Amino acid sequence: MTNRTFVLTCLTPLLIFSLAFLAFPLMRLFLASVEGDNGWAVYLDIIRKPRYINTLVLTVLVSLATTFAALAVSTTAGMFLVRNKFRGRNILLSILTLPLAFPGVVIGFLIILLGGRQGLINQITPGHVVFAYSVLGLFLGYLYFSIPRVLLTVMAAAEKLDPALEEAARTLGANPFRVVVDVILPGLMPSLIASGAIAFATAMGAFGTAFTLATNIDVIPMVIYTEFTLSANIAMAAALSIVLGIVTWILLLIARSLSGTTVAAGG
Amino acid sequence: MTLNLTTTAKTFGDGTKALLPTNLKVNTGEIVSLLGPSGCGKTTLLRIIAGLETPDPGGKIWFDSDDVTDLPVERRQVGMVFQSYALFPNMSVRANIGYGLKMKKLPKADIEARVSEVLEMCQLNDYAQRAITALSGGQRQRVALARAIAPRPRLLLLDEPLSALDAALRETLRDELAILLRKFNITAIFVTHDQNEAMAIADRVAVMSHGEIVQSGTPEELYRKPNSTFVASFVGSAMHLAGEINGSKLKLKGGEVSLPADGTGCEAFVRAENIQINKNGSLSGYVDTVTFLGTHYRVGISGVISEPITSIFSGNKVPKLGEKIRLTIETQSILLLPSKA
Ligand SMILES: Nc1ncnc2c1ncn2[C@@H]1O[C@H](COP(=O)(O)OP(=O)(O)OP(=O)(O)O)[C@@H](O)[C@H]1O
Ligand SMILES: [Mg+2]
Numbered sequence: 001m002t003n004r005t006f007v008l009t010c011l012t013p014l015l016i017f018s019l020a021f022l023a024f025p026l027m028r029l030f031l032a033s034v035e036g037d038n039g040w041a042v043y044l045d046i047i048r049k050p051r052y053i054n055t056l057v058l059t060v061l062v063s064l065a066t067t068f069a070a071l072a073v074s075t076t077a078g079m080f081l082v083r084n085k086f087r088g089r090n091i092l093l094s095i096l097t098l099p100l101a102f103p104g105v106v107i108g109f110l111i112i113l114l115g116g117r118q119g120l121i122n123q124i125t126p127g128h129v130v131f132a133y134s135v136l137g138l139f140l141g142y143l144y145f146s147i148p149r150v151l152l153t154v155m156a157a158a159e160k161l162d163p164a165l166e167e168a169a170r171t172l173g174a175n176p177f178r179v180v181v182d183v184i185l186p187g188l189m190p191s192l193i194a195s196g197a198i199a200f201a202t203a204m205g206a207f208g209t210a211f212t213l214a215t216n217i218d219v220i221p222m223v224i225y226t227e228f229t230l231s232a233n234i235a236m237a238a239a240l241s242i243v244l245g246i247v248t249w250i251l252l253l254i255a256r257s258l259s260g261t262t263v264a265a266g267g
Numbered sequence: 268m269t270l271n272l273t274t275t276a277k278t279f280g281d282g283t284k285a286l287l288p289t290n291l292k293v294n295t296g297e298i299v300s301l302l303g304p305s306g307c308g309k310t311t312l313l314r315i316i317a318g319l320e321t322p323d324p325g326g327k328i329w330f331d332s333d334d335v336t337d338l339p340v341e342r343r344q345v346g347m348v349f350q351s352y353a354l355f356p357n358m359s360v361r362a363n364i365g366y367g368l369k370m371k372k373l374p375k376a377d378i379e380a381r382v383s384e385v386l387e388m389c390q391l392n393d394y395a396q397r398a399i400t401a402l403s404g405g406q407r408q409r410v411a412l413a414r415a416i417a418p419r420p421r422l423l424l425l426d427e428p429l430s431a432l433d434a435a436l437r438e439t440l441r442d443e444l445a446i447l448l449r450k451f452n453i454t455a456i457f458v459t460h461d462q463n464e465a466m467a468i469a470d471r472v473a474v475m476s477h478g479e480i481v482q483s484g485t486p487e488e489l490y491r492k493p494n495s496t497f498v499a500s501f502v503g504s505a506m507h508l509a510g511e512i513n514g515s516k517l518k519l520k521g522g523e524v525s526l527p528a529d530g531t532g533c534e535a536f537v538r539a540e541n542i543q544i545n546k547n548g549s550l551s552g553y554v555d556t557v558t559f560l561g562t563h564y565r566v567g568i569s570g571v572i573s574e575p576i577t578s579i580f581s582g583n584k585v586p587k588l589g590e591k592i593r594l595t596i597e598t599q600s601i602l603l604l605p606s607k608a
Contacts, residue, residue, distance in 0.1 A: 162351070162353065164349045164350075164351055164353035165353050165355065167319050167340070167347075167349070167353070168347065168349060168353040168354075168355075168414075169355070169366070170319075170339075170340040170341045171317055171318075171319075171340055171341070171343075171345055171346065171347040171415075172341075172346075172366050172367035172370055172414070172415075172418065173341050173342075173344075173367055173370035173371060173418065174341055174366075174370050175341055178370065182355070182366075183355065186355075186356075186357040187357075
């Protein structure tokens with residue numbers, strides 16, 4: 001088999017997949033969004049009506065906050081877990097990655113058990129502390145299912161860091177903090193970008209957790225659901241889906257090009 | 268700077284005694300090589316000096332009159348060249364070399380000037396802006412050296428800096444390194460398991476075996492007066508003449524030789540260049556192999572002792588394979604070394 005036919009062979013499944021699962025449904029979705037009574041104006045509505053635009057901004061902000069918090073927590077925890085071998089390490093690791101198996105609803109339920117009206121925090125603190133149904137509750141829920149994804153990716157990358165690089169930096173006078181900034185973070189950067197992208201995209205589209213927690217607040221996946229099922233406003237549901245997809249895609253593109261420049265700056 | 272190490276040892280967590288209590292003194296401007304087989308503790312000793320490994324309690328490390336035993340790595344001001352070079356992949360050649368100066372918080376202009384000076388010294392001018400990944404092995408080796416030397420360390424430590432290169436390049440760079448190190452005029456310790464490298468670069472060689480320094484001296488001293496059977500066979504590959512020692516006579520399978528002194532309790536060693544093929548010789552053996560090496564032949568001979576021995580032959584009447592030959596070993600060239608207990 002020549003190199004060319006080999007590439008073509010590999011290309012076929014990709015082509016079938018892209019057409020069947022991405023291009024056709026997305027095209028259909030897009031057509032559905034402009035076939036409503038308002039036609040193209042449905043997209044103008046999203047920008048003009050506070051209910052939609054505010055929800056979109058909130059969704060992006062919560063997802064960004066989740067992403068950065070998950071990166072910060074997972075990087076420190078992951079580095080520690082990779083560098084320190086101790087008893088019970090593997091058990092701790094499996095507990096940390098457990099949320100991967102939970103559906104969003106279960107995670108929302110856990111947050112309610114923690115921060116709801118009958119929740120743990122409300123019971124042990126004197127005041128009335130209920131955060132499960134606020135943005136904070138949503139953020140914590142998203143964080144909970146983002147951490148394992150990021151942690152596993154970061155740990156895999158941290159295992160591969162060359163300890164000699166850190167030692168070289170230290171012999172050159174770098175204190176432990178500089179070693180983190182100049183050696184460890186650049187070494188982890190590709191995996192931070194990749195896992196951050198996954199965490200962000202997952203948070204943008206999370207439904208189960210939002211469904212359980214977002215009674216007072218709205219996020220885009222919830223709005224899509226209500227437009228679709230309650231208002232039967234299929235055009236708006238479709239338009240919001242398209243916008244959700246495009247916004248996520250643009251932000252991921254920015255992250256990817258930023259990572260490109262960090263690598264290029266090194267090169 | 269003078270380095271002084273007193274009763275410094277290292278036992279790892281799993282009980283491995285990588286370094287037995289060791290004393291080592293390196294004088295200002297001296298280039299010392301740590302030479303020894305794999306696993307003998309060379310890297311461990313070097314890392315203790317750098318501060319990358321903590322010695323067992325009782326050991327002390329002095330830089331001049333400063334006790335640096337408890338000083339963390341980043342404040343010891345040592346330059347280190349790693350076996351894998353450990354260049355920062357996210358920085359250019361210039362940034363790598365300037366890193367140590369940046370950590371010293373020198374003004375930008377001073378950093379630039381010093382980096383340019385070091386680039387010039389190491390003949391790296393053409394590569395200053397390159398990415399590390401776009402360099403050859405030999406160029407990387409020079410960048411690693413330049414980076415270590417740029418902040419003017421008190422002591423330069425090199426862990427097998429040439430071992431990642433192929434044989435031909437290693438030989439050229441060996442001489443280049445010897446010249447560069449002298450140009451820097453710096454106190455340096457150089458780890459290697461290659462005796463030619465040690466001899467070419469170092470003023471003094473410390474031979475290590477099983478976690479201790481067994482002998483230290485100039486290359487000539489080690490070659491001419493090894494103090495143990497280990498040093499004799501490791502440096503200059505002396506061959507053990509296994510036979511029966513009777514006073515100052517040594518009886519071998521292929522004949523008898525006289526020893527320079529009473530050899531009781533000793534073992535006799537000889538180097539290939541001291542075994543001569545000579546038709547009046549007192550020893551006899553058979554030619555096994557003949558290898559032409561340009562200036563001379565190396566002849567493998569069996570039947571003298573139970574193992575094959577090697578002789579250097581530089582005449583033009585080349586012995587033939589399988590031929591029975593006679594040999595002499597000059598009495599004065601035989602090394603008598605105390606046999607291992
Ligand atoms: N972190 C460690 N934990 C346990 N044992 C170790 C550790 N590092 C090294 N050793 C052991 O200490 C001994 C000396 O190792 P060292 O790396 O100093 O050898 P070396 O002389 O540099 O060998 P080489 O020429 O192969 O690099 C070896 O037996 C090695 O297995
Ligand atoms: Mg070593």
